Amino acid sequence: MALQTTSEVVSFARKLEEDGANYYVCLARLNPRYEYNFQLYAKENRNNIKQVQRVYYEVISDAIEGCFAFNMDVTRFLFEGLPDESSDLGNWVKRAIDIEIKTAEFYSEAAKECKSLMAGIPRIFSTIARKRDNRITELKALLSSNTE
Amino acid sequence: MTVLEEPLKEVLSLKNYIDGQWIGSVGETQDVINPATGKVIAKVPMSTVDEVNTAVAAANNAFLEWRMTPPLARARYFFRLRELLEENFETLSRIQTMEHGKTIDESRGETRRGIEMVEVATGIPSLMMGYNLEDIASGIDECVVYQPLGVFCNIAPFNFPFMVPLWFSPFAVATGNTFIVKPSPRDPISQVKLCELVDEAGFPPGVYNVVHGGAETAGSLLEHSDVKGVTFVGTSNVGRAIYQKCGETGKRAIVQGAAKNFMVVMPDADVNNTIASLMTSFYGNAGQRCLSGANLVIVGQDDKFYNEILERFLDATARIRVGYGLDESIQMGPMQSLDGKDRVTRYIEKGIEEGASLVIDGRTPEVIGNYPDTCFIGPSVFVDVTPDMTIAREEIFGPVASVIRVRNLDEAIRLVNSSKYGNGNAIFTSSGKAAREFQYRVNSGNIGVNIGIVAPMAFFPFGGMKDSFFGVLHGQGRDAIRFFTESKVVIQRWF
Numbered sequence: 001m002a003l004q005t006t007s008e009v010v011s012f013a014r015k016l017e018e019d020g021a022n023y024y025v026c027l028a029r030l031n032p033r034y035e036y037n038f039q040l041y042a043k044e045n046r047n048n049i050k051q052v053q054r055v056y057y058e059v060i061s062d063a064i065e066g067c068f069a070f071n072m073d074v075t076r077f078l079f080e081g082l083p084d085e086s087s088d089l090g091n092w093v094k095r096a097i098d099i100e101i102k103t104a105e106f107y108s109e110a111a112k113e114c115k116s117l118m119a120g121i122p123r124i125f126s127t128i129a130r131k132r133d134n135r136i137t138e139l140k141a142l143l144s145s146n147t148e
Numbered sequence: 149m150t151v152l153e154e155p156l157k158e159v160l161s162l163k164n165y166i167d168g169q170w171i172g173s174v175g176e177t178q179d180v181i182n183p184a185t186g187k188v189i190a191k192v193p194m195s196t197v198d199e200v201n202t203a204v205a206a207a208n209n210a211f212l213e214w215r216m217t218p219p220l221a222r223a224r225y226f227f228r229l230r231e232l233l234e235e236n237f238e239t240l241s242r243i244q245t246m247e248h249g250k251t252i253d254e255s256r257g258e259t260r261r262g263i264e265m266v267e268v269a270t271g272i273p274s275l276m277m278g279y280n281l282e283d284i285a286s287g288i289d290e291c292v293v294y295q296p297l298g299v300f301c302n303i304a305p306f307n308f309p310f311m312v313p314l315w316f317s318p319f320a321v322a323t324g325n326t327f328i329v330k331p332s333p334r335d336p337i338s339q340v341k342l343c344e345l346v347d348e349a350g351f352p353p354g355v356y357n358v359v360h361g362g363a364e365t366a367g368s369l370l371e372h373s374d375v376k377g378v379t380f381v382g383t384s385n386v387g388r389a390i391y392q393k394c395g396e397t398g399k400r401a402i403v404q405g406a407a408k409n410f411m412v413v414m415p416d417a418d419v420n421n422t423i424a425s426l427m428t429s430f431y432g433n434a435g436q437r438c439l440s441g442a443n444l445v446i447v448g449q450d451d452k453f454y455n456e457i458l459e460r461f462l463d464a465t466a467r468i469r470v471g472y473g474l475d476e477s478i479q480m481g482p483m484q485s486l487d488g489k490d491r492v493t494r495y496i497e498k499g500i501e502e503g504a505s506l507v508i509d510g511r512t513p514e515v516i517g518n519y520p521d522t523c524f525i526g527p528s529v530f531v532d533v534t535p536d537m538t539i540a541r542e543e544i545f546g547p548v549a550s551v552i553r554v555r556n557l558d559e560a561i562r563l564v565n566s567s568k569y570g571n572g573n574a575i576f577t578s579s580g581k582a583a584r585e586f587q588y589r590v591n592s593g594n595i596g597v598n599i600g601i602v603a604p605m606a607f608f609p610f611g612g613m614k615d616s617f618f619g620v621l622h623g624q625g626r627d628a629i630r631f632f633t634e635s636k637v638v639i640q641r642w643f
Contacts, residue, residue: 003477004469004477004479005251005253005476005477005478005479006253007251007252007253007256007476008150008476008477011150011476056256057237057256057260058260059260060253060256060257060260061257061258061260061261061264061603064257064428064432064600064601064603065424065425065427065428065600066253066254066256066257066428067251067253067254067427067428067432067478067479067480068424068427068428068464068479069424116421117421117424117425
């Protein structure tokens, strides 16, 4: 699945964030001990959608190469639905780490592709990718504390 | 492939907006057709002379009170309008795609540009200030103030149905004038939606008006003695006639005409970014814009470079996805009308007849999705084009690129300057010296350096030279403030 227009890339980012948010909402429900943190992740995902959309709408008049700035095969960034609810927290967190790595890679690659052409859009993509790195570190710490 | 939902579900019967009210016209109606789907989406009236006169009278009556409204209070109406435009951003954008055919990315860009005009107009208390000097002679002071003049109008083109009237109306109204928009009858819906928001923002009746119609309606506005100035964007032939008429009737005029833009690629250009810029320049808005690239000029005697640029350009062109602009994956929509498609087809035939080589033929495009091919045309590329050929000289206003090879920058600049038009020409280079030379010597109202669409921002004037522009002051920015106001000098001495 190759994306070429900015509208497509923004829609794909929205899908990744929404799927991710749903994942964390489920995680929060299944693990009341960590509910606050997982809900925070879900909230942050939704905020990322807003930020991307806001920047896109604000700069699209300057980013005149909007229909030609990308050529991204995004199939590898997609992730399947939710794990079995009976799976233990470790499995869920491992999966979350995988989701975050893929999502960070998507944003980094998208930023790289449209650098120099799309005004503020590569900057917001890079910012969100960096935020993902922090989250991956936190999830890894959670995983190790649960397996010790 | 995601096709976004259409915001217009029924065939709209459009009305005029005069004196703060939506009023039906007794004139005949014309269909507004979605050029991608072929469906009728609205009926637009051809307003009568009486209806134009009613609109001008309403605007004239509203003028006195509006000009006495403090600039800050006038600005607040624009702050409210700006918020409403933001709230309706997506709907406005999708309507443009439905009525014009452009891609959703392009429509959103157009919506944003329109909003930016409104944003700049909110700064009117500062923008409209005059200046003064004490003691020009002993005990005598002099100042200049800028005052509005009355009723202005815009005769809008079809290619940017939402944005172009906004190049003028916010500046005119914020400076204290009243305004009448005559949208293009081909795609008038986004102006109606904009006007609904103007109404919601609470502008006083008569300050902002919309009158639908064609050439006759425009003629009535041009003839009317209470219209103080006209703004027009369209072809140079019509523009020249309008400018003459305005001269005869003592009206101010901003008249933006046609173009034939050259994209000059130097041997030191950044190839990847240049190709992306060229794609949007030549094929964005299906080539229906006065800033579109038309002639691709490849500079240098190095065959390897020439072949590389040409190959990359052709490869990218051949991969462009053509279809309905509400499909997010589409990179180029249809022509806005069948007339437009026929015109482009005729130019392609002319190019072949005059000996240019058509290496990509867009006349039978592969259209993504199940849509009638009525208005669709794909991108076309000619090589072996010489400057004397019709396709190299005349505005095609469609997605056709003519590739011309020249030996050096000097030859490229002479070629650009030989055009009767001077609108938006660009150079692609890594050399500051070459860029400076191009910027300095090319006779063009807008110059791009590594920018394929040289569209000035709202706070800069939209330039144009030679047959691309008739007038003195331009739309947007400080030029627009001066255009819509008269300077009055006051010299005072107190005994």
